[in-house]
Amino acid sequence: MPFVPPEVLLLGPGPSPTSPAVRMAQSAPLLGHLDPAFLPVLEGVQQSLRTLFGTQNALTLPIAGTGTAGMELLVANLVEPGDRVVLGVHGVFGQRFAEAARRAGGDVVEVRAEFGHSLALEAMERAIAAGPTRLVGVVHAETSTGVLTDLKPIAAAARAHGALFAVDCVTSLAGVGLHFDALGVDAAFSGTQKCLSAPPGLSPITFSPRALAKAQARRNPPPFYFDTRLLTGYFGPDRAYHYTAPISMIYAIAAALDEVAAEGMAARETRHRRVAAALRAGLEPLGLVPLVPVPEATPMLTTIRYPDGVDDKAFRAHLRQVHEIEVGGGLGSLAGKVFRVGLMGHGARLPNVLRALAAFGDALGALGHRADLGAALAAARASHA
Amino acid sequence: MPFVPPEVLLLGPGPSPTSPAVRMAQSAPLLGHLDPAFLPVLEGVQQSLRTLFGTQNALTLPIAGTGTAGMELLVANLVEPGDRVVLGVHGVFGQRFAEAARRAGGDVVEVRAEFGHSLALEAMERAIAAGPTRLVGVVHAETSTGVLTDLKPIAAAARAHGALFAVDCVTSLAGVGLHFDALGVDAAFSGTQKCLSAPPGLSPITFSPRALAKAQARRNPPPFYFDTRLLTGYFGPDRAYHYTAPISMIYAIAAALDEVAAEGMAARETRHRRVAAALRAGLEPLGLVPLVPVPEATPMLTTIRYPDGVDDKAFRAHLRQVHEIEVGGGLGSLAGKVFRVGLMGHGARLPNVLRALAAFGDALGALGHRADLGAALAAARASHA
Numbered sequence: 001m002p003f004v005p006p007e008v009l010l011l012g013p014g015p016s017p018t019s020p021a022v023r024m025a026q027s028a029p030l031l032g033h034l035d036p037a038f039l040p041v042l043e044g045v046q047q048s049l050r051t052l053f054g055t056q057n058a059l060t061l062p063i064a065g066t067g068t069a070g071m072e073l074l075v076a077n078l079v080e081p082g083d084r085v086v087l088g089v090h091g092v093f094g095q096r097f098a099e100a101a102r103r104a105g106g107d108v109v110e111v112r113a114e115f116g117h118s119l120a121l122e123a124m125e126r127a128i129a130a131g132p133t134r135l136v137g138v139v140h141a142e143t144s145t146g147v148l149t150d151l152k153p154i155a156a157a158a159r160a161h162g163a164l165f166a167v168d169c170v171t172s173l174a175g176v177g178l179h180f181d182a183l184g185v186d187a188a189f190s191g192t193q194k195c196l197s198a199p200p201g202l203s204p205i206t207f208s209p210r211a212l213a214k215a216q217a218r219r220n221p222p223p224f225y226f227d228t229r230l231l232t233g234y235f236g237p238d239r240a241y242h243y244t245a246p247i248s249m250i251y252a253i254a255a256a257l258d259e260v261a262a263e264g265m266a267a268r269e270t271r272h273r274r275v276a277a278a279l280r281a282g283l284e285p286l287g288l289v290p291l292v293p294v295p296e297a298t299p300m301l302t303t304i305r306y307p308d309g310v311d312d313k314a315f316r317a318h319l320r321q322v323h324e325i326e327v328g329g330g331l332g333s334l335a336g337k338v339f340r341v342g343l344m345g346h347g348a349r350l351p352n353v354l355r356a357l358a359a360f361g362d363a364l365g366a367l368g369h370r371a372d373l374g375a376a377l378a379a380a381r382a383s384h385a
Numbered sequence: 386m387p388f389v390p391p392e393v394l395l396l397g398p399g400p401s402p403t404s405p406a407v408r409m410a411q412s413a414p415l416l417g418h419l420d421p422a423f424l425p426v427l428e429g430v431q432q433s434l435r436t437l438f439g440t441q442n443a444l445t446l447p448i449a450g451t452g453t454a455g456m457e458l459l460v461a462n463l464v465e466p467g468d469r470v471v472l473g474v475h476g477v478f479g480q481r482f483a484e485a486a487r488r489a490g491g492d493v494v495e496v497r498a499e500f501g502h503s504l505a506l507e508a509m510e511r512a513i514a515a516g517p518t519r520l521v522g523v524v525h526a527e528t529s530t531g532v533l534t535d536l537k538p539i540a541a542a543a544r545a546h547g548a549l550f551a552v553d554c555v556t557s558l559a560g561v562g563l564h565f566d567a568l569g570v571d572a573a574f575s576g577t578q579k580c581l582s583a584p585p586g587l588s589p590i591t592f593s594p595r596a597l598a599k600a601q602a603r604r605n606p607p608p609f610y611f612d613t614r615l616l617t618g619y620f621g622p623d624r625a626y627h628y629t630a631p632i633s634m635i636y637a638i639a640a641a642l643d644e645v646a647a648e649g650m651a652a653r654e655t656r657h658r659r660v661a662a663a664l665r666a667g668l669e670p671l672g673l674v675p676l677v678p679v680p681e682a683t684p685m686l687t688t689i690r691y692p693d694g695v696d697d698k699a700f701r702a703h704l705r706q707v708h709e710i711e712v713g714g715g716l717g718s719l720a721g722k723v724f725r726v727g728l729m730g731h732g733a734r735l736p737n738v739l740r741a742l743a744a745f746g747d748a749l750g751a752l753g754h755r756a757d758l759g760a761a762l763a764a765a766r767a768s769h770a
Contacts, residue, residue, distance in 0.1 A: 002409050003413070003636060006416070007414060008414075008417070010415060010416075014629060015417065015629065018414065018415055022387075023414065026411045026633055028387070028390050029390055029403065029408065030395060030400045030578075031390045031393055031395075032393065032400065032711045035393060036705070064449075064451045064585075065449050065450040065454060066449045069449065069450060071609070072608050072609060072610040072611075103609055104608070191629070193629055193632075199415060199631065199633035199634070200630065200632060201449055201631030201633070220488070221488055223460075223485070224481065224485040224488055225456075225485075241716070243451040244452070244578055246584065246634075248411055248585075248633070248637070249633075249634070255388070258387070320420075
């Protein structure tokens, strides 16, 4: 008899909860990866991803692997040994992006900001201008801190200096509207288990014609798995075998993308912003303070400081064991100091906010801190009304 | 409404059909990748994979990506620029293995055999002995031809010359018994969509302590995604975040491995051999000839020559459109000359053999070739009795 998981409400940094339609799609019988009934599903996924990225890029597709595989594909194709790469680093995912680019042989210049703060635009511009920069990279929604980066001026600076502009949009895709062609984003990678609410295991990627030209002019080919030539062999009219597409995951992302299209991206972004605001409204009566102020904060992930004396492990264990709710702990320099609440995709709904606030208040009470649960829920409701 | 695939009987080179239990497992609600209820599932998968590989290797785990990602991980960790690598190449998957090792900087020596034939042991031994060989690699069950390689003497030659021995067991895992520790296999990668009958998208890998030592003594670290240090950080007692485990796929492989354990690997291997024999028995009355003779043939995949004048595309289109059966075409130098029939995992059952033989005979008839369907089915039944 297969494993039956407990019904944990996933309000961490991902995976987010999948909808019944997505779960049903996953359980469908397999088709072959070249089957005439499967290929239109794959094409539909590619077209829906173009819409979500805001791009016409032909090379827009889901690769088999998590968001980190998408990051790896990006640096494997766009970083050659000795290339000057300017990376914004204001959280753990920026650190990883920089590390991956270094391993690919890049001469990486990190523009750092304190965790929880935004990147300083002037510092990014100075670093980009300071050399023949080949690639500029930033994390759009830093999942370790909850800071949303304004891509527009960085894109403009990269373009002005002839550099490609690459974006980690793992957590922002399908949570906020993306307009990559209008901004001048050349390459991006994402994940499925955040605001798309599909299971983890695929990474949607997109490469502009400029990025593709750079990839295909490399002196040495990238690893076989990540070769854009081989990927486009399968994801193009030739349908040449590269590797077996992860059929069930493609069914799942197709169903998730259908749900995004049915809702409309503008309405979906508004929904994410409204539930994030409701959560924030409810935090104050609990004595909880968000790490990042609203103008810079991601709507899909809110990082919350612990009051003095509240133990991270005890707090999260109470949520998981007593309330069957998952939230995330802090990463890197924020470990033990914050917890992270994701209201993403199918999980971004008011009932989940109310359940979470009640549980946070109860956990604080159990750990000896007073919190006004009634006021918290009323404030969240009023914010959302 | 989610996409509802047609019910195609998957008798190609993979994916193979998933069982109801595996499909049910995939549709379960997600858990977090660090959830206390999820981690025992992951540990169970690792332990079951050790049993199937026939190893005690601590580093035995499923990575997020297809079998090709497992190949990439293997070369990324075990091949350093300039390393002499001897690879057996007697099919498309050997060619890919060699190409991946070259891209990783290896000084690759290919020991070739004609597609459909076995590697010559003496040629492998000579190539291994001819230099300070760091790595020897072969494909256990060549999915492009249906040849099964005898690993034992090659493992012995590699060990005698101080080289690591690496095996592509994508198609053999869970179809024939593997005894990697007893043989001296140092590293291997597999897939899930062949004899395990889980959906594609995971690659089970295993590294011996010797292989791990080589990986961790590298001058330059491998790509972030494939770093064995980071993988063992998550798949070990620390449970350090590396990337989000593909939860639904882990549920699926756990269910598939439970089915393997319930059947027993010896019985499962016998089942694969019996249905392959039944298929072969039924081919002769149809005027069809297998490419590879029995002693060298893989039981899970049979490559069949087309009679003169039978068009590959027309034959396979008839099977898919009229009978809703998928078989594979030829790859590389065998394209258009053969078709490939997989009887793998949940698909390896007599009713599927009988349905396939009837459909083959009908397709031949539709294309103007006489075939005795009644004799074919009777011969298959008699073989299986």
